[in-house]
Amino acid sequence: MPDIDSPRVTPARPSTHRPSAVRRAAPALLGFAAVRTLGLAVLALWSAARDTSARTLLTARWDAIWYARIAESGYGHEVRTPDGGVHSDLAFFPLLPWLERLGAAVSPLSHGEVGFVVSVAASFAAAWGIYAVAERLYGDRVGLYAVLLWAVLPVGVVQSMAYSESLFTALAAWSLHAVSTGRWIVAGALASLAGLTRPVGVAVVAAVWAGALVAFPRGRDATERAAWAHRLTGLALAPLGSLGYVLWVGRHTGTGPLGYLDVQHGWGNGFDGGYAFARFVAGKLASAPTAAAGLALVVGVLLVLWLYAACLRQRQPIALVVYTGAVVGLALCASGYFGSKPRLLLPAFPLLLPPALALARRGRRAATTVVALSAVVSALYGAFWLNGSGPP
Template identity: 45%
Template sequence: MIESGSARVRCAAGRDALFKRSAEVAVPAASLLGTRESARKNVDRARGAFARALPALGLYAAVRLAGMIVVAVCALLTERHPRTVLGHSWDAVWYAGVAQHGYGTVIISTRHPGRVYNDLAFFPLFPALQRAVSTVLPVGTVTAGLLVALVCAGLAAWGVYMVGERLYGHRVGVALVLLWGLLPHAIVQTMAYSESLLTALAAWSLYSVLTRRWLWAGSLAALAGLARPNGIAVAAAVVVGAAIALAREPRTRRSPRPWLAIAIAPMGWVGYLAWVGLRVGRPLGYFEVQRQWGTSFDFGRYTTRFGQHLVLDGGRLSYFTTIAVLFAALLALILLVLDRPPLPIVVYALVLAVMAFGGTRYFSARPRLLMPAFTLLLPAALALARARVRTGAVLAGGLAVVSLSYGIYLTMLAPTAP
């Protein structure tokens, strides 16, 4: 009897141990099922967002494909290779050089005494992606640059739509993408330049701020800081958005995510400048590299003097277009502020505008510096969304003619970089 009782006790203990182990196994299983369910919901949300954006993406693809075809035909008629025109001219040559050989190219100008062109002026993310694509796919560096630019342009258009939809609804999102794709300098979006990359990162970072996805916002801002010098505008928007959330929402203060976003957002920009400083042996070495190129920041004095000279003495078509774009950007910024969107949207546009207005030299490149500032188009997108369909179609058609024609001029005729 004693042995039988002991056996029953051992049996019960074994069952308890078995149930305990089963429970331990069941917890991770339930957690795994929850993770899969969450992933499935995220995929479904992404599909829904993409489906809503399809009209905007279709319009964008149509206008930009038309722009590329027109430039390609003009290039062939002038016995130039379309791939060279779009993928290996002006700044694209420098990006391709960094992608192929890394940093280290320095050219002393013969036309401008004292000017030194150093490839450290070009931020590393675009050539890094270019190199990665040419390593994985059987394509050359130039083709890889075009592929990166095209993919980034599509992602940028999607992100621009999501920001517009989040703020004002579907029609404004579609109008915002269409206007961004019909800018006078829109041909740059499908060249081997880094503007589309920065716009994609900025748009999705701003969308993450609007939807309180702080880690995404900070991480994308850090990448934007590795894409272009004016990528710091994205970090500024994220820091402001997170700071406002921390000040106004008590629950947010208990989460580490907005604090991490503030810390992460400027890391890419600051990190690259620090690396350049170490490479050249001076803490502010990057700004010295820029000065050797002939560029600096003078709070708009150069821009004002150049504009006065242009009005009095005349100049190239690209210069007059730049003046028109700068005035339009200033007006759009005022209208944007009056419309009172979320502050990060305004901060992002303001920083880009200040950097475009306040720089020196390379005057015809100012519209390209404003290319990522798609939030400046929000007032126009609101007006276009409210217009009648026929009115909107006529306006879009007129903008398309201007954009396609000016794209031909920039790539085929202009003596300065687009």
């Protein structure tokens, strides 16, 4: 089996006739389109067989309803649960609803349908960003397989839902790429937009800061002073989205700077270092009917941690290591919505670089077989998942 931890596949030597960025990414984007088309086709057939609507599942269920309601009416909606919890729409960050409102204003689509269009478009932008990051580090073949592995994740159907994961991953990937190319103002601006998309936007902020701090120039000439200015601007821009929304929520609710934490608490969310999740898994393992599910959760968590360790052994750049660690930590250590944790890990695409490197070292036929079988499994699981009883 190929060594998943080997640090590098040497990129192709630069050439005066090197294809454009679009042409280099085209095979990865075409493969991504094929996988997502298969997933949507299977979902449509599965839903038709169950007399449900794939369109509704993608645009008007679960979180998609909350985003569409914010886009249509603004913030202010709450749902009180039987156990005394208060589900406020302030838990949802505003960038996707803003785009839904804009799209609905200039098209005949509903807010949820615009959310679907935004998500699909953003998923391609995310795939391109993942390719760009991986190609820069390890070459075009690793970039190709990183995109395909992201597409065939079991929860990959979320990439085509009116959810914010695709939009966030696109902004995060391109921000990380900007860090790797020293475009600090672009990196900071994209991090700020990511911070307006999901709470985990703080992971992108941390990545930009980490990347900038280790790259600060030490000289005093004019060129290095300009580099200082660019990095400082990027550092200043990066947290504005997250910080601005959290402070606005605190002022809007009258609860102060940490009021957003109260909003999350109303949803049963918090950060307890993984204690609640561990108890949830232990409960599954302790019951015979759910022991298999509990074992699968344990295997899944160990796999994620092993992949992160492989990223460290691969010596990924500090920005990617910090970003991935923050996404994984926030996903696994949150105290609520345990069934959503696979979806919360969807933006942690650097975890896929070690297996992408392994696939790149295999024969083309073997790698294609792995990807094709995974695409079928992903399509079937996505259709089964969305037609199930609970939200993803």
